Amino acid sequence: MWRDRIASQSPGNRNASLPRSQLSSPYNGRANAARASSTSLLLTPSDSTTSLPGTRATNGSPVKQISAQQPRPANVPDPLEVLRGIIGKEHHAEKNIPELLPQERPTQLVGAIDFDGLSLEEFLAKEEPTPPKRVQDSHVNAQTIQQFEQERDKFQDLHTSITGCDEVSKSVEEYLNDFQIELGAVSAEIETLQTRSTQLNAMLDNRRNVERLLGPAVEEISISPKAVRSIVEGPIDENWVRSLNEIDARTTAIEAKASSSSGFKAIEDVRPLLVDVKHKAIERIRDYLVKQIRAMRSPNINAQIIQQQRLVKFKDLFSYLAKVHSKLAGEISQAYINTMRWYYTSHFNRYLQALDKIKIFPSDRNEVLGGDPSAPRTGNILSSGRAGSVAHDPFSLGRRIDILRGGNHQAISSYLAEEDHTFHGIEVPFRNFNLAVVDNISAEYSFLTEFFCAQTFDQISRTAVEIFLPVFTLGKNLTKKLIEHTTDSLGILMCVRLNQYSAFELQRRKVPVADSYVNGTNMQLWPRFQVVMDYHGESLKRVGSNTGRSAVSALSIAGGDDLKQSTAPHFLTQRFGQLLHGILVLSSDAGDDEPVSNSLARLAAEFDSLLAKLSRNGTDAKHRERFLFNNYSLILTIISDTQGKLATEQKKHLDEMLKSCSKR
Numbered sequence: 001m002w003r004d005r006i007a008s009q010s011p012g013n014r015n016a017s018l019p020r021s022q023l024s025s026p027y028n029g030r031a032n033a034a035r036a037s038s039t040s041l042l043l044t045p046s047d048s049t050t051s052l053p054g055t056r057a058t059n060g061s062p063v064k065q066i067s068a069q070q071p072r073p074a075n076v077p078d079p080l081e082v083l084r085g086i087i088g089k090e091h092h093a094e095k096n097i098p099e100l101l102p103q104e105r106p107t108q109l110v111g112a113i114d115f116d117g118l119s120l121e122e123f124l125a126k127e128e129p130t131p132p133k134r135v136q137d138s139h140v141n142a143q144t145i146q147q148f149e150q151e152r153d154k155f156q157d158l159h160t161s162i163t164g165c166d167e168v169s170k171s172v173e174e175y176l177n178d179f180q181i182e183l184g185a186v187s188a189e190i191e192t193l194q195t196r197s198t199q200l201n202a203m204l205d206n207r208r209n210v211e212r213l214l215g216p217a218v219e220e221i222s223i224s225p226k227a228v229r230s231i232v233e234g235p236i237d238e239n240w241v242r243s244l245n246e247i248d249a250r251t252t253a254i255e256a257k258a259s260s261s262s263g264f265k266a267i268e269d270v271r272p273l274l275v276d277v278k279h280k281a282i283e284r285i286r287d288y289l290v291k292q293i294r295a296m297r298s299p300n301i302n303a304q305i306i307q308q309q310r311l312v313k314f315k316d317l318f319s320y321l322a323k324v325h326s327k328l329a330g331e332i333s334q335a336y337i338n339t340m341r342w343y344y345t346s347h348f349n350r351y352l353q354a355l356d357k358i359k360i361f362p363s364d365r366n367e368v369l370g371g372d373p374s375a376p377r378t379g380n381i382l383s384s385g386r387a388g389s390v391a392h393d394p395f396s397l398g399r400r401i402d403i404l405r406g407g408n409h410q411a412i413s414s415y416l417a418e419e420d421h422t423f424h425g426i427e428v429p430f431r432n433f434n435l436a437v438v439d440n441i442s443a444e445y446s447f448l449t450e451f452f453c454a455q456t457f458d459q460i461s462r463t464a465v466e467i468f469l470p471v472f473t474l475g476k477n478l479t480k481k482l483i484e485h486t487t488d489s490l491g492i493l494m495c496v497r498l499n500q501y502s503a504f505e506l507q508r509r510k511v512p513v514a515d516s517y518v519n520g521t522n523m524q525l526w527p528r529f530q531v532v533m534d535y536h537g538e539s540l541k542r543v544g545s546n547t548g549r550s551a552v553s554a555l556s557i558a559g560g561d562d563l564k565q566s567t568a569p570h571f572l573t574q575r576f577g578q579l580l581h582g583i584l585v586l587s588s589d590a591g592d593d594e595p596v597s598n599s600l601a602r603l604a605a606e607f608d609s610l611l612a613k614l615s616r617n618g619t620d621a622k623h624r625e626r627f628l629f630n631n632y633s634l635i636l637t638i639i640s641d642t643q644g645k646l647a648t649e650q651k652k653h654l655d656e657m658l659k660s661c662s663k664r
Contacts, residue, residue, distance in 0.1 A: 083159055086148070220253045221270050223277075231281050236288050241316050247277055248320060282325050285317045289332050293339050303343055307447045315451045322454035333452065337466055344440060345470040351436060352474055354414035355429040359422065363486045367394045368532075369575050369607075370539025392423070394488050395575045397582035400425055404497055404586075411435035426482040427494040433478055434502050434521075437514070441468055445511045464513040472517040479524050489532040490582045493596070496525045497586055526595055533599035536579070537606040543572070544610045567626040569634040570614060576607050577638035580650065588644035597646055604653065629661045 227243040234240050251274050258267050292310050296303045311318075322329035411432045412420075444467060448460045455463075483492055503518045580600070587596050611631055615624040636654045639647060 083155075086155060218266075220257065221250070221267055223247070223250055223270065223273065228273075228277055231277055231284070236284065236314065236317075241314055244281055244320060245316060247274070247281065248323075250274070251278065278324060282321060282328065285321050286328060286332070288314075288317065289321075290335070293332070293336050296339050296343055303340065304443060304447075307451070311451055312447060315453065318451060319454045329454070333455075333463070337463055340444065340467045341470060344444075344468060345474075348433075348436070348471045348474050351414055351417075352433065352478060354417040355433060355478075357418050358420055358424055358429050360429070360482075361392045361394070361423050361425055361488070363394060363488050367487050368539040369395070369536045369572060369579065369603075370541075370543040393578070394490070395579045395582070397490055397578075397585055400427065400490065400494065401585060403427055403431060404494065404501075409435065411439065425494070426486060426488060426491040427498060430479065430482055430495045431498045433475060434498060437468075437471060437475055437517070438502050438505055440471075441514050442506070442509045442511050444468070445513055461513050465516070468514070468517075472514075472520070475517060476520060476524065479521055483525065483528045487532050487535055489529060489536065489579065490586070492525055492529045492532060493583060493586045496522070496529065499525060530595055530599050533603055537603045540572070540603075540606040540610045544606075544613045567623060567630055569631045570611070572607075572610065573631040573634050576603075577635040580604075580635065581639045581642060584639055584642040584644065584647040584650060587646045588642065590644065590646055592645075597649075600646070600650070604650070608657070625661050629658060632657045632661065 224243075224246065227246045230240055230243040231247060234243070254267055254270060254274060258271065289311075292306055295301065295306055318329065318332070321332070417432070441464065445460075445464050448464055452460055452463065479495070483495070486492070499518060499521045503515075506512070506514050506518070583596065583600060587594070590596055611628060615627045632654050636651065636658070639650060639654075642650075
């Protein structure tokens with residue numbers, strides 16, 4: 001067998017020169033066809049004349065170029081020839097098949113070779129019987145040809161499929177080549193974009209650095225066009241005030257930059273525009289304020305509405321004007337002072353005319369402790385007279401104290417004052433007028449401190465005093481008119497307490513500008529109160545100095561000789577007790593510095609002297625003691641509900657007088 005294999009490799013035998021793997025067998029035919037197809041697929045699609053452009057790997061290095069053409073190995077047969085040999089159409093036509101049969105060998109050994117313990121040379125040298133090889137090979141070859149004939153169509157379909165695959169592979173190769181070219185172009189564009197992006201990032205960083213350095217400086221000197229348009233053309237409202245504040249802040253910053261050494265040329269370009277805008281703002285502020293001040297002169301206008309809704313709401317306008325144009329601000333301030341002085345003077349004049357229509361209890365010099373009720377009246381202080389007036393006791397406080405204890409702190413209106421037909425004490429018009437003064441001066445002072453905030457405290461105080469000076473004069477004239485001819489000591493003392501209340505209220509509201517008016521009113525009331533108290537004391541002294549029977553009988557309870565027989569309290573005691581009670585009630589919170597104590601002490605001394613003289617008319621000492629005891633007991637009973645330091649002193653004095661009467 002090995003000899004046949006060696007003999008088949010002789011150069012003279014063409015068919016025998018083929019390797020065993022290429023022998024015509026069903027299995028080797030399929031293997032050769034598959035190998036040929038695989039070789040064609042490997043060689044044909046990849047044999048491209050265009051190399052792939054350098055693409056980027058993940059690490060950024062380009063991919064190596066693939067060889068454009070690879071040579072075919074010399075020992076590889078042509079695939080088409082192999083297929084034709086497998087199909088056998090042309091081969092069988094040219095060659096005699098039976099001649100090939102003796103040369104065909106089986107594709108593989110059937111069994112293992114037994115060398116019988118010999119070497120390869122010895123085994124070859126050993127003579128073996130020659131088998132009937134030709135007959136066996138012819139049988140195998142005939143069987144193989146028969147199988148090829150049966151599977152010829154199948155191999156033809158396989159060939160067609162392989163040809164189709166070659167065409168598809170060529171189209172895929174063209175598509176991949178085009179894609180590779182486009183991919184290269186895209187890669188180049190990406191590189192260009194990356195370079196451009198790097199440049200833009202660098203430019204952006206540079207711009208940000210420049211903006212960070214120049215932004216604040218440009219912002220300090222820049223002016224919003226919207227703010228300028230609002231100042232020049234817009235209505236004066238909250239937005240206009242905000243624009244004005246913005247312009248003011250920019251102007252301050254630019255002026256500070258211009259005056260410093262760090263100024264730059266752009267400031268000089270902005271300053272003319274700022275000057276024009278400032279002049280326009282001053283002009284519009286002037287026109288607006290003059291218009292509002294002029295509106296206050298309209299008849300029946302409420303100035304407080306204009307103050308709160310049109311002036312205080314835009315108080316920054318006057319502050320800006322006072323800062324940039326102080327002379328014009330002073331002129332507008334003086335115009336406001338003149339207008340409001342006229343406004344308050346005219347309104348308080350009308351209010352005072354209404355208060356004059358209030359009916360006041362008439363009074364004259366006879367309404368004193370020692371006065372004679374039957375004497376003719378001398379001079380009424382008001383034109384209203386006593387006709388039609390209700391019964392009035394000038395020595396009794398009664399319900400007049402309600403004006404101090406009441407919770408109503410509102411002044412009566414002009415309409416109600418004109419329609420009131422009842423009689424009142426002098427304290428009623430005094431209280432209403434001064435309440436109106438306190439309310440109006442508090443409101444005005446509050447407005448002045450808020451609107452003229454650019455001025456100092458002294459300037460605002462002088463402005464308020466200048467506005468209300470005519471009103472203060474009206475108040476002083478009213479006080480003088482009410483107390484000039486009256487002997488109503490309780491009414492005067494009530495006016496003193498009302499004036500003190502006004503002082504306390506102004507102090508609580510922190511309005512010091514009316515202190516001069518309050519102090520001036522006190523200077524009118526206290527001297528008049530002392531004078532009236534002296535009138536009471538002089539009247540008692542005058543009664544005590546009359547020793548005639550007519551004088552004594554005129555002051556007695558029953559008249560005639562009944563005064564010597566009666567120990568009942570004298571009617572002057574009733575008067576004195578009521579007057580003392582009223583003064584003590586009104587002086588419950590009085591201080592030590594008030595002149596009430598001295599005046600009351602003098603009056604009490606005169607009354608004690610009078611009682612002593614009246615007691616001497618008694619028949620005996622027991623009768624005189626009883627008379628004094630009853631009179632002092634009555635006074636002590638009347639003032640028993642009073643409180644305060646002065647009341648305590650008077651009660652102590654009366655207790656001593658009672659004890660002295662008991663010891664006699």
